[in-house]
Amino acid sequence: MHTKSLTELAQGLRSGEFSSVELTQHFLKRIKQYHDLNTYITVTEEIALQNAIAADARLASGQGAALTGIPMAQKDIFCTLDIKTSCGSKMLDNFIAPYNATVVEKFNQAGAVLLGKLNMDEFAMGSSNETSYYGAVKNPWNINTVPGGSSGGSGAAVASRLASCATGTDTGGSIRQPAAHCGITGLKPTYGRVSRYGMIAYASSLDQGGPMARSAEDAAILLQTMAGFDPKDSTSVDLSVPDYSAGLNNSLAGLKIGLPKEFFSTDLNSDMAATLKTAINEYRKLGAEIKEVSMPNLKLAIPAYYVIAPAECSANLSRFDGVRFGYRCENPVDLTDLYTRSRGEGFGKEVKRRILMGTYALSTGYYDAYYVKAQKIRRLISDDFKNALTEVDVIMGPVTPTPAFGIGEKIADPIEMYLSDIYTIAINLAGLPALSIPAGFINDLPVGLQIIGNYFTEDRLLNIAHQYQQVTDWHQHTPKGFE
Amino acid sequence: MEWETVIGLEIHTQLATQSKIFSGASTAYGAEPNTQACAVDLGLPGVLPVLNEEAVRMAVIFGMAIEAHIAPYSVFARKNYFYPDLPKGYQISQMDHPIVGQGHLDIEVEGVTKRIGITRAHLEEDAGKSLHESFHGLTGIDLNRAGTPLLEIVSEPDMRSAKEAVAYMRKLHELVRYLGICDGNMQEGSFRCDANVSVRPKGQQAFGTRAEIKNINSFKFVEKAINHEIERQIELIENGGKVVQETRLYDSVKDETRSMRSKEEANDYRYFPDPDLLPVLIDKAFKAQIKANLPELPQAKKLRFKTDYQLDEESATILTTSRPLADYFEATLKASQSEPRLCANWITGDLSAALNKAGLEITDSLISDERLAGLLKRISDNTISGKIAKQVFEVLWQSPATADEIIAEQGLKQITDTGAIEAIIDKIIADNQGQVEQYRSGKDKVFAFFVGQVMKEMKGKANPAEVNKLLKNKLQG
Numbered sequence: 004m005h006t007k008s009l010t011e012l013a014q015g016l017r018s019g020e021f022s023s024v025e026l027t028q029h030f031l032k033r034i035k036q037y038h039d040l041n042t043y044i045t046v047t048e049e050i051a052l053q054n055a056i057a058a059d060a061r062l063a064s065g066q067g068a069a070l071t072g073i074p075m076a077q078k079d080i081f082c083t084l085d086i087k088t089s090c091g092s093k094m095l096d097n098f099i100a101p102y103n104a105t106v107v108e109k110f111n112q113a114g115a116v117l118l119g120k121l122n123m124d125e126f127a128m129g130s131s132n133e134t135s136y137y138g139a140v141k142n143p144w145n146i147n148t149v150p151g152g153s154s155g156g157s158g159a160a161v162a163s164r165l166a167s168c169a170t171g172t173d174t175g176g177s178i179r180q181p182a183a184h185c186g187i188t189g190l191k192p193t194y195g196r197v198s199r200y201g202m203i204a205y206a207s208s209l210d211q212g213g214p215m216a217r218s219a220e221d222a223a224i225l226l227q228t229m230a231g232f233d234p235k236d237s238t239s240v241d242l243s244v245p246d247y248s249a250g251l252n253n254s255l256a257g258l259k260i261g262l263p264k265e266f267f268s269t270d271l272n273s274d275m276a277a278t279l280k281t282a283i284n285e286y287r288k289l290g291a292e293i294k295e296v297s298m299p300n301l302k303l304a305i306p307a308y309y310v311i312a313p314a315e316c317s318a319n320l321s322r323f324d325g326v327r328f329g330y331r332c333e334n335p336v337d338l339t340d341l342y343t344r345s346r347g348e349g350f351g352k353e354v355k356r357r358i359l360m361g362t363y364a365l366s367t368g369y370y371d372a373y374y375v376k377a378q379k380i381r382r383l384i385s386d387d388f389k390n391a392l393t394e395v396d397v398i399m400g401p402v403t404p405t406p407a408f409g410i411g412e413k414i415a416d417p418i419e420m421y422l423s424d425i426y427t428i429a430i431n432l433a434g435l436p437a438l439s440i441p442a443g444f445i446n447d448l449p450v451g452l453q454i455i456g457n458y459f460t461e462d463r464l465l466n467i468a469h470q471y472q473q474v475t476d477w478h479q480h481t482p483k484g485f486e
Numbered sequence: 487m488e489w490e491t492v493i494g495l496e497i498h499t500q501l502a503t504q505s506k507i508f509s510g511a512s513t514a515y516g517a518e519p520n521t522q523a524c525a526v527d528l529g530l531p532g533v534l535p536v537l538n539e540e541a542v543r544m545a546v547i548f549g550m551a552i553e554a555h556i557a558p559y560s561v562f563a564r565k566n567y568f569y570p571d572l573p574k575g576y577q578i579s580q581m582d583h584p585i586v587g588q589g590h591l592d593i594e595v596e597g598v599t600k601r602i603g604i605t606r607a608h609l610e611e612d613a614g615k616s617l618h619e620s621f622h623g624l625t626g627i628d629l630n631r632a633g634t635p636l637l638e639i640v641s642e643p644d645m646r647s648a649k650e651a652v653a654y655m656r657k658l659h660e661l662v663r664y665l666g667i668c669d670g671n672m673q674e675g676s677f678r679c680d681a682n683v684s685v686r687p688k689g690q691q692a693f694g695t696r697a698e699i700k701n702i703n704s705f706k707f708v709e710k711a712i713n714h715e716i717e718r719q720i721e722l723i724e725n726g727g728k729v730v731q732e733t734r735l736y737d738s739v740k741d742e743t744r745s746m747r748s749k750e751e752a753n754d755y756r757y758f759p760d761p762d763l764l765p766v767l768i769d770k771a772f773k774a775q776i777k778a779n780l781p782e783l784p785q786a787k788k789l790r791f792k793t794d795y796q797l798d799e800e801s802a803t804i805l806t807t808s809r810p811l812a813d814y815f816e817a818t819l820k821a822s823q824s825e826p827r828l829c830a831n832w833i834t835g836d837l838s839a840a841l842n843k844a845g846l847e848i849t850d851s852l853i854s855d856e857r858l859a860g861l862l863k864r865i866s867d868n869t870i871s872g873k874i875a876k877q878v879f880e881v882l883w884q885s886p887a888t889a890d891e892i893i894a895e896q897g898l899k900q901i902t903d904t905g906a907i908e909a910i911i912d913k914i915i916a917d918n919q920g921q922v923e924q925y926r927s928g929k930d931k932v933f934a935f936f937v938g939q940v941m942k943e944m945k946g947k948a949n950p951a952e953v954n955k956l957l958k959n960k961l962q963g
């Protein structure tokens with residue numbers, strides 16, 4: 004059952020081939036069986052079974068939506084009513100959210116079954132899932148490598164079939180990079196497409212939730228549930244949501260694909276370049292035209308990101324002060340002690356590093372030199388994309404510089420770690436939608452192809468990804484031992 | 487040496503919206519602690535602010551009333567600092583792009599009108615309250631107030647005395663209540679003031695170093711705090727010391743200000759635009775709609791009262807000090823169809839005196855505009871005299887009866903029947919022949935004696951004009 008697509012699962016549930024309870028029990032069993040991957044922070048077994056019973060009743064009465072009765076999992080960054088929402092941090096290890104994130108609410112209304120909350124880098128800060136308070140997640144393709152991050156639990160759980168699909172969030176590549184490392188399909192929607200309400204903020208102007216699934220077809224079903232304007236999120240966009248599944252089979256004839264020369268410079272690993280070239284060639288066969296484009300400011304994306312994201316996070320994480328919720332140090336002697344020890348003990352190293360960087364960048368005397376400058380660069384990068392996207396329909400490139408790296412390999416060197424996101428970060432700065440699809444293997448590790456589109460063209464991106472998945476089977480591969 | 491004082495005020499007015507500036511929780515005052523704080527106000531992980539349009543509307547109303555530039559584009563920023571009653575660890579405020587730009591307000595001190603510049607006014611959220619009492623050494627936090635909308639109004643350093651500062655504050659207080667954007671309740675903290683005070687030798691252009699006195703919540707304390715601070719600074723300088731830039735607190739019990747923190751200890755608030763909120767865009771249509779519904783401002787109202795109702799400067803000024811008072815006047819006038827000056831006199835006279843004595847505001851008056859109008863009607867149509875009217879007024883104040891009921895019940899209807907008055911006059915003339923002789927021999931003063939006798943006999947109900955006329959005729963024989 005765990006090998007089926009969402010559409011097949013929905014059919015199986017409706018035809019009576021299996022019930023939601025059976026399906027849910029099956030996934031719960033697998034979660035226990037592959038516990039060592041450390042993909043889940045919380046498994047909500049009881050709730051999952053309750054959801055499944057309700058879903059079976061709904062299906063029996065001939066009702067139900069595409070996801071009714073389908074067991075999925077949420078990244079532990081989305082607040083879930085009465086369920087621990089840790090955000091991968093000791094700070095929130097005791098935090099039971101008193102409300103549901105809008106995204107969670109939407110899955111509940113759709114009748115999806117919640118299997119649990121997925122592991123992630125602490126407060127979504129990391130590219131390897133190693134910063135999680137709950138320990139590193141192992142990549143099912145090679146348990147000595149990282150699954151990527153920050154949505155590492157989501158990537159690994161979907162790849163190892165411990166959930167039919169999952170949610171992720173992407174601030175600088177946190178959906179696309181783990182999707183690439185785990186050989187699944189991950190979509191970061193346009194900023195504003197999916198509500199951020201109840202999604203614990205890392206960098207508010209960059210954070211965006213999105214689907215992580217086995218295929219573009221599955222991702223379309225997930226996004227259909229997640230997308231839409233939310234009056235509770237001022238930055239969500241009041242724009243009608245298209246039918247993401249309807250256009251999946253549209254022809255790609257005449258599609259103009261841009262390849263930024265900056266993405267394919269000599270810096271790109273030759274195996275990577277070769278794999279991507281093969282993938283892009285498939286598109287040529289599907290009728291697409293390939294064109295080189297240039298985005299001269301891309302090289303500034305990482306430094307700009309590492310000013311803007313930490314600056315925003317330095318304020319976003321101020322609420323974790325030990326006063327109202329979350330971790331509080333033992334026996335504080337006074338207010339300052341309460342603050343410094345609660346935060347000092349509650350946050351991990353990478354989180355502290357980013358809070359400090361951000362605090363510095365916003366301080367008097369540095370604000371113009373860092374924050375204001377970074378915002379200007381952000382504008383330049385957006386303009387680069389805007390210009391390129393007047394010449395071509397989509398932009399393609401790598402998701403990551405290399406396939407999944409080893410656990411422990413980069414964690415001691417933050418700069419090296421930050422460079423893992425060199426191909427994904429600029430897209431967040433521009434607020435554009437982009438997805439990662441499996442496009443081959445290097446040394447038995449999956450490689451992702453990134454497809455970047457214009458604002459609110461998720462439907463086109465899914466169509467482009469789906470067409471590729473009709474002529475290739477990279478997305479069908481399952482890691483050994485998890486079949 | 488002669489010194490000149492320079493004062494600028496920052497006034498926080500709590501906007502009278504139903505719900506908070508970034509959440510749907512109620513802003514009502516006085517609820518049980520933390521019962522009016524929702525997930526957004528508590529700063530729970532994942533929550534997001536959504537701007538209350540009503541707060542924007544009120545800020546724009548204020549901007550128009552002070553003839554300020556209304557920013558077509560304004561931005562909310564995060565002001566970062568840690569405090570237990572600040573749930574998010576930052577306050578959402580406005581920094582570089584406030585919603586209201588430069589404007590002004592005219593004040594009057596000792597008959598002289600002076601224009602005070604207003605630098606800006608910006609929207610922000612209030613913090614909660616720390617409760618230090620009754621927690622045995624611990625501090626309680628009440629977040630009911632967290633997220634209440636504030637409009638911070640910053641003046642230019644245009645005031646030169648505590649009196650001017652108080653006049654400005656009063657004028658502003660009157661204005662925001664007029665506009666209906668703030669209830670002005672200073673005890674509940676709806677209208678709070680920070681004063682920036684410095685002194686310089688008279689004639690010097692450059693400003694002296696200023697001290698900021700925080701959170702003064704009454705007109706009386708503003709005057710006292712500023713005067714105290716002026717004295718402190720002058721004394722300090724004259725003794726060879728230097729004023730340091732700092733924040734000071736006014737202690738109303740000891741009547742002194744004391745240092746809270748120096749400039750060096752001041753927070754670096756690390757303002758930056760709040761990425762959770764979009765810039766506020768105000769277009770012409772929005773402004774036009776507000777302008778069309780802008781209430782009449784005090785100055786305009788006063789002028790209209792003077793021209794339309796022929797009121798004198800003093801009455802017009804008093805009646806327009808507050809919108810409810812002006813409304814009361816106009817409602818009474820309309821209902822009574824009386825002479826405007828008569829109406830004004832009753833309100834600024836007897837009614838104001840009664841309100842003052844009882845410590846009540848016009849909105850809590852024990853005599854409604856309708857009941858007062860009932861009294862004025864009877865004065866106007868000569869049913870009762872002014873003197874009797876005062877008696878009726880007393881009863882009106884103490885009972886729910888109407889003037890007509892009181893007049894009927896107590897038989898106060900004025901006697902205008904000349905026959906009845908003549909009969910009494912004849913009797914009194916007959917009984918007081920000595921006085922009649924005196925009058926006839928040229929002692930005009932005796933006339934008052936006769937009036938008094940007639941009135942006494944008729945229990946004050948005789949029409950005085952009629953009495954005068956008839957008496958004169960009869961006495962002249």
